[in-house]
Amino acid sequence: MAATCASANTDSAARALVPHRAIYDLKLKDASERSGIEGMFGRMVYEFTGSACTGFSTNFRLVTKIDTGEETRLSDQQTTTFEDMSARQFHFETKSFTDEQLDRQVSGDASKAESGVKVEITQPDGREIDLPASEFPTGHMLDVINNAKEGKHFFEARVFDGSENGDQALLTTTVIGKQQEPQKDDADADKAGEFSRTPFWPVTIAYFNEAAQGDPMPVYNMSFKLYENGITRDLTMDYGDFTLTGTLSKLEMLDKGPENCSEPR
Template identity: 40%
Template sequence: MQIVPNTVPLAAGTIILIALAALAPGTHALAANAGGAAGHKLVPHRAVYDMKLADAEEQAGIAGLKGRMVYDFSGDACEGYSVNFRFVTEFQDKNGSSQITDLQTTSFEEPNAESYQFLAKTFVDRKLVESTRGTARAGEGGITVELKEPSEKSVRIGSDVLFPTEHLLSIMKAADDGVHFVAADIYDGAETGEKVYATTTVIGTNARNDVAADSAGGVASLDGLAYWPVTVAYFDPEKDDASGELMPVYQLSFRLFENGISGRLNLDYGDFTIQGQMASLELYEETECPRP
């Protein structure tokens, strides 16, 4: 799983779950070193999560939050991976006013991380307020992003920047090797399509799942599966506090299962936190793919 919020005004806690991709050697630096994680079979699936406000400090101005997130993942390591995602939230402020945000995204990542296509639309009270669309392609000199929205332009980012699936794959490889800390720069098309985040990931000890503890309805297909507790902190390199220290924009904690499904989401923005619990899980038929 990967979760990547874009921006967070009063009512826009947003996350994108990106499936893991099995990569072959020859892509950019971290990805080439991560190929050993391909032993984990990734399951095409549709997961629904109920989201709620866990806690909020006074300065957040949030009195309540409820929402639902739907994540639909399909594809394989031979053809690439597609993700369709929607996250609808309703925020209430201290004055009794409410606002509904609706984030809708689609993305496709080619095998070997050769390219990453993305389209994201954000609606506030049913009005479109942001749209980002483009394609990022890896080449010898780095990664080139061809943006179509919000404006047409080309952007160059570093060769060591990872796409979301590469990032998750590097986490899986580190977990398999007993490594508990991973640092990487990530590009996911966030905001206007020009943002690169710095991330640090802490990986906990492997454990076995208790189905009753992971979802409200008891998702039996996760019962007994191995998982890692994972926390990813996202930093904006362009921002720091008054002391010059770089502070995380947000932190995401979740259970990363061995089949690529994510559970027990916790999204911490500092002055408020959103929790997600799996409400339902549908597994799709798996396609034949000779790659590990």
């Protein structure tokens, strides 16, 4: 019965997710001397489409200009994913550029099995990897929302998102604050349009390398304000040596897929 309820909650949360395109203005909050960064700013575009019936697609682009004091370089990361929750499959493609020159390209497919997650990497080389049981990104976001709605403030999960070389999952710890109403001085609440007065949860997710020994530090932390429909704003991305903040500058709602899974896709 518990498993059935959990499945129903996940399905309900998945149907509540709204397709949207969010644009965030990024700026440097702080940087250690070790980072070699004196200045940094940029923009992030996150596009989320699809439905629980058709699967969910994301198009993500993060462009930053980095000033080291001696030179300025342009970093451009582009990621496309597709997650079919019913088929338990995930496709990922990532391209990273520095000063418009391609540094890295990774693509592949992952599928859940009883024994864990099987990853087939097609770029830059063909190989197969077996990983422990993991959630894919949209499934993990639904877990965050379900835990928030149930008043659970902490949980752990292993997540595979195809990042870096696409060959490892990351351990995550998620801290969820109490649901809040936007305040008058809430910086980017007005950019959330029809959701500007909607309650949200403050969320922080720490990502850890599973292979790290001892008492490891997170690879990075991400904090944000999360709505029940999956929209986020007021981002803080802490990479250890430097921290970026992301302010929602534009939110556009996109067409929603079929609500009834018997409808043609």
